[in-house]
Amino acid sequence: MKHSKPTERTKVKVVLPGDTVSLDVTTPGITLGPGLIQAGDSISCTKAGFLVRSGSIYWVENDQKRYIPETGEHVVGRISGKGGEFYRVDIGSAHQAILPFLAFENATKKNRPNLNIGDLIYARVALANKDMDPELQCLNPMNNKADGFGKLEGGMVLKCSLRYCQRLLTQETDICKLLGQVLQFEVSIGMNGRVWLSSDTIKHISLVYNVLKQAEALNNSECKALVNKLAV
Known part of the structure; x- marks a missing residue:
């Protein structure tokens, strides 16, 4: 598995549905995530929460429980x-x-x-x-x-919070990168709170499943300590 280095995550400001976000959409590399929609040269918020930036990725983060589909997710x-x-x-x-x-x-x-x-x-x-x-x-x-x-095909599905899926997709947490150093596995992350996992053996799938499940409540240093136990 290939993973880029996680970038710092910054909460820019509190936003409400309909708020306009001042971003230059012509800037190369800018990516809009959940809660943001572009219409022409204008970018608006579709839900309330924190406008968050991680590198060139922007999205709106909140404690929403039920998944609300958005185009492109x-x-x-x-x-x-x-x-x-x-x-x-x-x-x-x-x-x-x-x-x-x-x-x-x-x-x-x-x-x-x-x-x-x-x-x-x-x-x-x-x-x-x-x-x-x-x-x-x-x-x-x-x-x-x-x-x-x-x-x-095959594999297992981990159900988790929508916020955790956002963290995994923006690589705010190192857990997938760390796991990839000790185990071979495939992962497909959905913005709807579901993560599909597959590996060459049931044992490895179960290990990845349990580690990812525990990592939702851990910071990066704690994730590293958890994965280090697997490498022993």
Whole structure:
């Protein structure tokens, strides 16, 4: 696993829904995370909380319990049903999401993905509107390639807080990097409070699962001490 060095996290200010954030969207490398939306040259907040910066990444952090989908977010979902042209997917939000059969790399009407109820998928939120069921896609819209999206084979799912998932995605915590130094594993982190884990043995999957679960309440130095116990 490759991980970049975690950057310092700074709480910029308290924001409310509708507040405008003064950021130069033309600056190379700026990434907008959960709670922020861009319309033209303007960036607005979609929820209340702290505006947080980690390197060139900005997002709004709060103690929200239930996942509220936002366009562009990555999620770990479970297939819960099948319609005429789409799958129903449980992503932990108030409403189940829709995943069209054609929202996969190289999918056609004759060449559709074969997913069953209970299967896990890693997807991107393609459309989120309070008046409609969220829509997912299992491809990168920039190149129409899977790029890691799609069916998740085997493994385990860790359910955790939305804030912890934000920490893992922004690499504010070293835990995944530290674990990658002692164990080989795969991880897909969803903004919906679900983290999929896989490794070559059940024992290793269980170890990674338990360490990540404990690390939610630990700081970086405590995470390092926890992982060091595995290396002994």
